[in-house]
Amino acid sequence: xxxxxxxxxxxxxxxxxxxxxxxxxxxxxxxxxxxxxxxxxxxxxxxxxxxxxxxxxxxxxxxxxxxxxxxxxxxxxxxxxxxxxxxxxxxxxxxxxxxxxxxxxxxxxxxxxxxxxxxxxxxxxxxxxxxxxxxxxxxxxxxxxxxxxxxxxxxxxxxxxxxxxxxxxxxxxxxxxxxxxxxxxxxxxxxxxxxxxxxxxxxxxxxxxxxxxxxxxxxxxxxxxxxxxxxxxxxxxxxxxxxxxxxxxxxxxxxxxxxxxxxxxxxxxx
Numbered sequence: 001x002x003x004x005x006x007x008x009x010x011x012x013x014x015x016x017x018x019x020x021x022x023x024x025x026x027x028x029x030x031x032x033x034x035x036x037x038x039x040x041x042x043x044x045x046x047x048x049x050x051x052x053x054x055x056x057x058x059x060x061x062x063x064x065x066x067x068x069x070x071x072x073x074x075x076x077x078x079x080x081x082x083x084x085x086x087x088x089x090x091x092x093x094x095x096x097x098x099x100x101x102x103x104x105x106x107x108x109x110x111x112x113x114x115x116x117x118x119x120x121x122x123x124x125x126x127x128x129x130x131x132x133x134x135x136x137x138x139x140x141x142x143x144x145x146x147x148x149x150x151x152x153x154x155x156x157x158x159x160x161x162x163x164x165x166x167x168x169x170x171x172x173x174x175x176x177x178x179x180x181x182x183x184x185x186x187x188x189x190x191x192x193x194x195x196x197x198x199x200x201x202x203x204x205x206x207x208x209x210x211x212x213x214x215x216x217x218x219x220x221x222x223x224x225x226x227x228x229x230x231x232x233x234x235x236x237x238x239x240x241x242x243x244x245x246x247x248x249x250x251x252x253x254x255x256x257x258x259x260x261x262x263x264x265x266x267x268x269x270x
Contacts, residue, residue, distance in 0.1 A: 184245035
């Protein structure tokens with residue numbers, strides 16, 4: 001019996017220690033400036049982001065009720081801003097590292113989410129801590145978009161939220177982490193390479209913010225040599241296999257491979 005009690009005490013201690021190591025994120029109410037998104041969809045966006053963060057390895061999300069008990073929700077819906085005293089109160093919660101701001105808008109077919117990480121201590125936006133996604137106006141599409149958003153937002157600091165398609169790859173040359181996607185029997189990088197070379201690469205319009213979002217541009221000579229170890233530019237036959245796996249060329253490929261498409265490839269068009 002003593003051995004059992006000691007083991008139980010150790011497990012409880014280990015679980016408490018593990019939960020304390022996870023940094024907390026306060027997921028703020030959804031800000032809809034134009035009031036163009038249904039309440040049910042806004043609730044689904046917020047709750048699914050909380051779930052996706054909870055499924056990551058490095059963070060946990062504070063529950064909605066606890067956040068809303070601190071935030072003046074009505075005032076937030078009007079301005080999209082957290083008051084200074086509210087931010088300080090959130091920051092006094094042990095382990096509360098970030099606030100996650102969610103902004104939405106809608107057209108006839110899609111919902112656009114823009115999510116941003118802010119440091120709770122300062123209220124300042126985190127460098128590279130912003131991402132956006134589109135979803136159709138239904139709960140399954142919103143759920144998938146929330147997983148992709150969490151992957152994008154936390155890919156550089158935590159392991160990818162697990163799903164059937166996606167993984168991560170770390171470029172050992174500079175430590176950058178990229179999202180990967182498995183389509184059929186092939187594994188593709190789901191982000192453009194952003195590795196700086198001595199020559200033969202540049203950012204569009206020499207603006208580094210384009211590189212952060214779209215990756216670097218490479219000359220053909222550099223492109224053939226710049227791939228990380230174990231990766232290569234696709235051959236014609238490999239690209240044709242990709243198209244076959246997503247339903248063929250033309251509109252089928254476009255809707256499958258585009259950002260928020262069914263394949264998880266998430267191609268960005270500048």
